[in-house]
Amino acid sequence: MSSPLCPTIGLEVHVQLATRTRLFSRGPVPGSEGANDAPIDAVAAGHPGTLPVLNDGAVRLAVTAALALGCTVHTDSRFDRKHYFWPDLPKGFQVTQERHPLATDGVLTVSVKGRLRDFRVERVHMEEDAGSMRHRDGVTLVDLARCGVPLVEVVGAPDIDSPATAEAWARMLHRTLVAAGVTRGRMERGELRIDANVSLAPRGQPMGPRVEIKNLNSFRFLRRALDREIARQRALIANGGQVAHETRRWTGRKLETMRAKEQGRDYAWLPEPDLPVLRLDRGEREQARDHLPAVPLSAWLLRQDALLHQALAGAAPGLSLQETRILAVLEPLRAWVLRVAAELGSDQATVAGRFAVHDLRFMDDLGLLRAEHLVDVTRRVCDHSASHEQALNALRAAARTGAVPAWRDDADIGMGQAIQDAIDRVLAAHPGHEARWRDGNQGMLGFFMGRLTTGRIANIDRRRVHDLLLARLQARAEQG
Numbered sequence: 001m002s003s004p005l006c007p008t009i010g011l012e013v014h015v016q017l018a019t020r021t022r023l024f025s026r027g028p029v030p031g032s033e034g035a036n037d038a039p040i041d042a043v044a045a046g047h048p049g050t051l052p053v054l055n056d057g058a059v060r061l062a063v064t065a066a067l068a069l070g071c072t073v074h075t076d077s078r079f080d081r082k083h084y085f086w087p088d089l090p091k092g093f094q095v096t097q098e099r100h101p102l103a104t105d106g107v108l109t110v111s112v113k114g115r116l117r118d119f120r121v122e123r124v125h126m127e128e129d130a131g132s133m134r135h136r137d138g139v140t141l142v143d144l145a146r147c148g149v150p151l152v153e154v155v156g157a158p159d160i161d162s163p164a165t166a167e168a169w170a171r172m173l174h175r176t177l178v179a180a181g182v183t184r185g186r187m188e189r190g191e192l193r194i195d196a197n198v199s200l201a202p203r204g205q206p207m208g209p210r211v212e213i214k215n216l217n218s219f220r221f222l223r224r225a226l227d228r229e230i231a232r233q234r235a236l237i238a239n240g241g242q243v244a245h246e247t248r249r250w251t252g253r254k255l256e257t258m259r260a261k262e263q264g265r266d267y268a269w270l271p272e273p274d275l276p277v278l279r280l281d282r283g284e285r286e287q288a289r290d291h292l293p294a295v296p297l298s299a300w301l302l303r304q305d306a307l308l309h310q311a312l313a314g315a316a317p318g319l320s321l322q323e324t325r326i327l328a329v330l331e332p333l334r335a336w337v338l339r340v341a342a343e344l345g346s347d348q349a350t351v352a353g354r355f356a357v358h359d360l361r362f363m364d365d366l367g368l369l370r371a372e373h374l375v376d377v378t379r380r381v382c383d384h385s386a387s388h389e390q391a392l393n394a395l396r397a398a399a400r401t402g403a404v405p406a407w408r409d410d411a412d413i414g415m416g417q418a419i420q421d422a423i424d425r426v427l428a429a430h431p432g433h434e435a436r437w438r439d440g441n442q443g444m445l446g447f448f449m450g451r452l453t454t455g456r457i458a459n460i461d462r463r464r465v466h467d468l469l470l471a472r473l474q475a476r477a478e479q480g
Contacts, residue, residue: 003202005237007230009166010158013173014151015183016129016191017061023128023150024052024095024275030145031189044128044148046091051274058126058150061182063280063288065152066103066124068180070296073103073285077125079272087142088131095272096127098153102278108156109299110172112165116302119169120157127151132190135249146190152182158197158207163226167219170194174219175329176298181291187217194222200233200243208233209243214258216250225250305329315341318350323357330361336371340378352378359392368402369395376404419452419465423472426451438477445469 020032027041043050066073078100081093106121129151131144154173160166174192178185185192194216199207211229216222232255233243247258293300308328312319315338319327327334333356341349352374360366377391377398398404426448427434437444445466452465 003205005200005234006203007161007163007226008158008199008201008207009160009163009226010197011156011160011166011169011173012195012197013154013156013170014129014193014195015065015154015177015185017058017065017150017152018181018183019055019057019061019150021055021057022148023055023058023126024148025050026053027148029149040090040131040144040147044091045144046093052095052272054275054278055150059278059280060284060288061150062102062124062126062152063285064180064291065154065177065182066106067285067289067292068176068182068297069103069106069108069121069124069154071103071106071121071124073280074101075280076100077102077278077280079126079275079278081270081272083268083270086130087140088133088144088147090131090144090147094128094130095275096153097125097278098127099269101125102152107296107298108169108173108176109296109302110165110168111302111305112168116299118299119159122155122157124152124154127153163223163230166196166226167223170222171219172298172302176301179301180297190217193217196222196226198226198229198233200230200237209245211243211245212247213255214247214249221250221252225255228255308334311338312353315346316349316353317346319353319357323353326357326361327353330356332366332371333360336374339371340375343375344379344382348378348382351381355391355395360395363396363399365399367399369399370402373398373404419468420472422452423448423469427472427476434473434476437473445473 016029019029021028022041022044025041025043027044043052063073077097079095079097080099082096082098083093085092101123103124104122106124108119108121110117110119129146129149131142131147134141134143154177156169156173160169174185174187177183177192183191187193196213196216197210198213199210201208211233213225213229216225229248236243244260246260248255249258305325305328309324312324312327312334316324327337337349337353337356340352355374355378360369373395377394380394381388381391394404430448430451433444433447437448448469449466452469
């Protein structure tokens with residue numbers, strides 16, 4: 001019986017640095033302050049007579065990224081010209097440190113199925129971005145606006161053994177570099193893009209032919225694309241075929257071949273003649289290190305998660321393990337829930353924690369929302385004077401205005417009587433269902449609740465409506 005085929009996965013991640021200008025010119029980065037509609041500047045386009053000037057802000061951010069990943073930052077690094085023809089590369093070459101990187105030998109600590117694992121980072125280097133291409137209806141559109149935008153490329157060692165682990169790795173890298181202030185990391189804008197390399201071989205055997213999946217811009221797509229590619233390769237090998245060394249792209253639904261990828265492709269590398277060796281002194285490296293913990297940032301973040309998880313588990317014990325893990329990384333929501341615990345107690349903190357995890361974190365903008373607003377709303381929910389819907393609407397209003405709106409007293413506007421009247425109308429309209437309830441069919445309560453929570457009393461606390469309904473049913477049953 002042949003040994004099962006196991007995947008070997010390596011990720012290469014292109015990360016846009018949070019600068020206002022491009023890597024080798026003062027042209028503004030698209031989307032930054034002061035950027036106009038000009039898609040590309042003369043330096044990025046490689047016009048004759050233009051010369052590159054290295055962006056020192058990009059260098060500082062690249063050094064920070066390398067140190068955050070525990071890399072050794074080299075005193076000397078160098079830029080080369082990597083020549084190849086592609087429609088989104090108007091110069092015909094890319095300026096990159098791929099062969100002589102800024103930093104090497106780092107580590108990314110990732111939580112995989114509740115266990116911390118260290119994954120090797122082979123190198124971190126700077127390079128300029130190319131443009132982008134969009135394929136639709138048999139037509140390819142080329143957008144050059146991104147040319148010359150400063151990147152760091154983080155190259156992970158092929159240590160990953162499953163699509164789920166690859167997703168966890170990529171999420172942790174994103175979180176680490178955003179926390180370090182290196183990038184904004186807005187994947188929907190292409191500020192972090194993932195290339196995945198995957199091959200199959202029996203465990204302990206040399207890796208098989210490698211397939212590259214290019215430019216994945218979401219963690220979910222990364223996992224789905226790897227799942228699909230691994231299944232394709234396994235089926236191909238099982239049927240006696242051979243895996244081709246190629247580059248593929250993910251359309252959002254399927255994988256398509258982009259081009260065959262020859263081994264040892266000759267890029268006609270040349271040292272960049274217009275840029276000197278990048279030489280960093282100890283002071284420049286130590287200055288970046290002053291803003292980071294003594295251990296790799298990913299490990300420090302995971303330790304902080306564990307401590308915060310413990311604090312939240314004690315403050316709001318009613319939250320599930322997954323809810324506390326999510327809440328542990330939600331700042332400032334985490335701090336607000338801890339304040340609810342301090343002022344109102346653990347039961348109320350559990351309610352506040354669920355608001356944070358299931359509702360507030362999906363709001364587009366927390367705006368003017370503050371801890372005291374969550375305390376006020378949570379208190380109302382817990383004493384049954386407000387429904388979940390009313391409380392959530394109040395929090396949304398507070399985010400806009402900075403204040404929780406005045407609460408209406410149901411008794412003052414006769415809402416209690418309105419509920420009783422609605423119950424009587426529903427019961428009168430459905431005598432057969434009431435009889436079934438009297439015969440022991442408790443599911444009829446759900447039927448009546450569905451009829452009651454509409455119209456004027458739709459936003460009243462469902463628990464209050466339920467209690468009044470049950471009391472009315474019992475009273476009518478006793479009356480015969």
